[in-house]
Amino acid sequence: MERTKIFLDENQMPKKWYNIQADLPKALPPVYSPRTLKQATLEELSVLFPMEILKQEVSQERWIDIPQEIRDIYAVWRPSPLYRALRLEKALKTPAKIYFKWEGISPAGSHKPNTAVPQAYYNMKEGTQTITTETGAGQWGSALSYATSLFDITCRVYMVRVSYEQKPYRRNLIHLWGAEVFPSPSNKTNAGRSILKDNPEHPGSLGIAISEAVEDAATHEDTKYSLGSVLNHVCMHQTVIGLESKEQLKMEEKYPDIVIGCVGGGSNFAGISFPFLHDKLKGNKKDLRVIAVEPHSCPTLTKGLYAFDYGDSTKLGPIAKMFTLGHDFIPPGIHAGGLRYHGASPIVSSLKDQNIIEAQAYHQTEVFEAAMLFAQTEGHVPAPETAHAIKSAIEEAKKCKQTGEEKVILFNASGHGHFDLKSYELFIHGKLTDYEYPADLVKQSLKKLPKIKED
Amino acid sequence: MKTLGFLVNPISGMGGSVGLKGTDGLYEKALELGAEKISKKRAQVFFEYLGNTKDVKLLVPSGEMGEDLVKNKGFEYEVVYNFKGLSSREDTIKTVQEFKKRKVDLIIFCGGDGTARDICEVVSTEVPVIGMPAGVKMFSSVFAINPKAASEILKAFLEGNSRYKDSDVLDIDEESYRADKFKMKLYGYLKTPYIPNLVQDAKTLFEGQDEEMAKEGIAIFASEFMSDGSLYIVGAGSTTAKIAEVMGLKKTILGVDLIKDEKLVASDVNEKAILEHIKDEKSVKIIVSPIGAQGFVFGRGNQQLSSQVLRKVGKENIIIIATPQKLENTPFLLVDTGDDELDNQLSGKTLVVCGYRMAQRKEIRKD
Secondary structure, eight states: OOOSEEOOOGGGSOSEEEOGGGGOSSOOOOOBOTTTSSBOOHHHHHTTSOHHHHHHHHOOOSEEEOOHHHHHHHTTTOSOOEEEOHHHHHHHTOSSEEEEEEOTTSTTSBSTHHHHHHHHHHHHHTTOOEEEEEESSSHHHHHHHHHHHHTTOEEEEEEEHHHHHHOHHHHHHHHHTTOEEEEESOSSSHHHHHHHHHOTTOOOOHHHHHHHHHHHHHHSTTEEEOOSSSSHHHHHHTTHHHHHHHHHHHHTTOOOSEEEEEOSSSHHHHHHHHHHHHHHHHTSOTTOEEEEEEETTSOHHHHOEEEEEESSTTSOSOEEEEEESOTTOOOOOOSOGGGOOSSOOHHHHHHHHTTSSEEEEEOHHHHHHHHHHHHHHHOOOBOHHHHHHHHHHHHHHHHHHHHTOOOEEEEEEOBBOTTOHHHHHHHHTTOOOOEEOOHHHHHHHOOOSOOOOOO | OEEEEEEEOTTTTOTTTTOTTOOHHHHHHHHHHTHHHHHHHHHHHHHHHHOOOOSEEEEEESGGGTHHHHTTTTOEEEEEEOOOSSOOHHHHHHHHHHHHHTTOSEEEEEEOHHHHHHHHHHHTTSSBEEEEEOSSOOOSTTBOSSHHHHHHHHHHHHTTOOEEEEEEEEEEOHHHHHTTOOOEEEEEEEEEEEOOOTTTTTTOSSTTSOHHHHHHHHHHHHHHHTOSSOEEEEOSSHHHHHHHHHHTOOOOSSSOEEEETTEEEESSOOHHHHHHHHTTOSOEEEEEOOBTTTTEEESSSOTTSOHHHHHHHOGGGEEEEOOHHHHHTOSSEEEOOSOHHHHHHHOEEEEEEEETTEEEEEEEEEO
16 A cells, blocks of 8 residues: 655754755845845844844855754644645546645644744844734734744734735734734834825735834834745745655655745745755756746746846835846735735746746636645645645646656645635635736836846 | 615616617507516515615605605605606606705616616716616616615615725617617716625735726726837727826727827727728727626727727737726626627637736637
């Protein structure tokens, strides 16, 4: 009988994170300050982030130690199981071997605590009393609330107002873990107040919530800011996912032919894929295919431009070179809210630019079809974001059926969809809309990116 | 306490067949045939769903146009207009004038496209209107799906939980009707309350918005991509008119205008004028918004965009725009250019711009 779950012992948990910056064929372009349009200095950024995090952000060391205190907390849900999707394979009648890494078992229900915990830890070490952050539908906000509660740090979450009002469950989780959560725009910040003055009913946006959280951190003593994706250190913290997967596949005497992850900001994709890309960049696994999957409605990597752009719509955050749809683009309301980001991690962007990884885009309804098949065969209900990776894995497995190849496909099941059942209900009743990014028309109009002269 | 105007068109339901242009004899026959039953029955169902809503006052016309339906139902009401003999469109217009004079908060009517058009003539978008369908063909988008839906919209309105959208008022173009052609004309807009579908797009940023904000997003995007030097044939409707507004141009809402390099080239053009203007242009594009409840892109309400014009411009140069609120109620879009081959070409999946740098994938079908 084939094994369904592959477990690692707690003492087999990775002791170091993998920092892919050490192996990138081209060094990352520097980050620029939105105020001066010159290279951002550590001093500027240290208002928002603790020094250790900033060091990790620019570090060229290949391996960075995971402190024991963090590993002790990781042990609450790590090492996470690697599953063989035997029943899905059977339903697809594919000779491919499909594996998925199940991150839905963390307290917050996704991969997010993998970075929330170290970020809270380093802040605690440097005396931070309060951490601010933004959250859209509440995934990141709940993960950071959990992490800060472990270190006795106050957490203030600015949650996009429409989600705050319409998505009470994540908001309740944030409360449950002892954090404060405000609907954004709020009257706690200048940014929020000025927007409320014009429109007291403003539904909010992620960009506005970022501005509020950043302003809060910058204007209060002992208060720092935390971001749940995109940045280099966040991607690095997530590499525990891929490092464990590698060990688990080794136990099965397997190595993947294809590694798949969904991309919003890029951190869960980075987590599953970077440790395998390590081999590819060393020249050992030249044929390894690594696929980043995104929605057609927010096709950053497939339709965006590789350019310097602001990380947020209010132009407060640093300017980085990345694939972008433009910082003023507000992605449409797809149910995979976590994939609604105009840009992508600078590292993931650079890998795509150099064709080291590939990118695919799918429509919302076909993604939910894949999610349903997964739930009906494997039992676990995936988050709509995760379902993008599932859709891609299914497509690749179908190709194997045609060619007869027994490829090993690994994807990251980044989170569960227990709070997304309303979306499933709408899909079942045929009420989901397929949004698509009108790339040609945008090309006709795209002229608003910041002008950066590379040194 | 809210004051609501309520009126029924007792003869609606005969729409395209005997309809409003019939002779007196046919008129009476229509009544005999049961036209009255349709609107009366619909209105009765509506009041059943509504139950005993206490804090409203109803203003009604006399007899079967209103009073008969509300008396003895426990509602506070007042007859504001008396009509004699058979009700006519003048009676509708006069009733609505009374409503307007008395500053009603909302008008509810039971009727068809003709009734909507008569109401539109008096109040336009000044007073919100809920339409209850009582006809066979209902092209205007002011109508609730059924009396139950109408009662729910009214309840939401009374609780302050509704939002507003512009609904286009369409009616059969009488001239073409006489020439035995089935053509619809856009007559104007009514302001209709609706209950935003809060669930549909729970994670989105725009679902909390009014249709007006969505229109603005579309218009800003359009104004950006329209600066490409092409001549733009801009169709009728309030969504397309918003583009002109954003550019600081004055566009006719009900007509087709030509815009190039953010300048108005010609206003309210007919087919002939369009063909003349595009004759020597290098690049010509069309921007249209679907019209009416059924979502016609071509063939209803914009006859100026004839098959000859469309063929000349080419399918690839047609840009369709529509607000999410409008698209939510139209599962697919329709074309009926009178040119079967062209209709076939236009059919299939297409992108519809529905916000700033945002589109939906929609299907176009032949009528």
